[in-house]
């Protein structure tokens with residue numbers, strides 16, 4: 432078992448990539464704390480004493496603190512944080528994007544990451560070890576029209592994570608960025624313009640944009656996360672891993 436006695440906190444655990452990541456880490460012997468606004472789909476993992484679900488808004492500082500505290504109490508240590516939670520933007524021209532919408536996207540995709548990474552650093556610095564993986568998006572490298580706020584938030588994920596990788600390196604804490612390409616989850620349809628057909632956008636725009644010819648599956652992302660959390664990636668930090676079927680080229 433790759434991750435026996437290791438404990439990981441996974442945000443966005445109720446979503447497509449999140450649930451697949453929870454499952455893979457549990458299959459590899461880890462203890463996992465899965466956090467999301469919606470956790471109903473995670474109830475099937477509760478029969479193991481290696482899993483806890485936290486239902487709540489990760490933009491709430493107190494909730495974030497409690498999650499780390501309870502996880503450390505239950506499992507004794509926090510070895511890794513995987514930030515998967517995020518929201519999409521429906522393709523909209525900038526003149527129609529409200530300040531509230533811009534701020535909502537920046538808050539959920541970047542401020543939330545700041546809050547969880549800040550808390551993780553407290554636990555990991557003390558033990559002088561840890562691994563943080565922040566999920567960005569290939570759109571930070573290959574933007575699309577109408578997604579300006581989402582793309583900005585994911586560019587911030589990359590810059591923030593690199594800065595943190597350098598800052599936390601003296602404590603043997605690795606921080607890496609994983610940029611997924613278009614993936615077959617509920618979120619993908621949410622990038623369509625309001626007037627467009629979701630299925631058609633998935634097929635005609637997103638699938639065709641991937642050189643390897645198909646949408647990513649959540650398990651493709653989960654396996655790369657597993658690698659970045661493993662000892663094999665011990666000397667990998669501040670790296671940007673594109674898991675996108677070649678979309679970034």
Ligand SMILES: NC(=O)c1ccc[n+]([C@@H]2O[C@H](COP(=O)([O-])OP(=O)(O)OC[C@H]3O[C@@H](n4cnc5c(N)ncnc54)[C@H](O)[C@@H]3O)[C@@H](O)[C@H]2O)c1
Pocket residue numbers: 442443444445446447448449466467468469487488489490515516517518519539543566567568569570610611612613614615616617618619
């Ligand atoms: N699906 C894609 O094509 C794609 C492509 C590139 C990057 N990404 C990124 O990958 C990550 C996962 O995407 P997914 O496709 O699994 O999406 P998803 O919508 O299935 O999952 C995202 C999860 O984040 C949770 N979440 C949102 N706001 C939250 C909050 N305030 N507190 C707690 N949880 C919250 C949602 O409830 C949801 O379960 C996201 O960061 C997304 O931006 C997705």
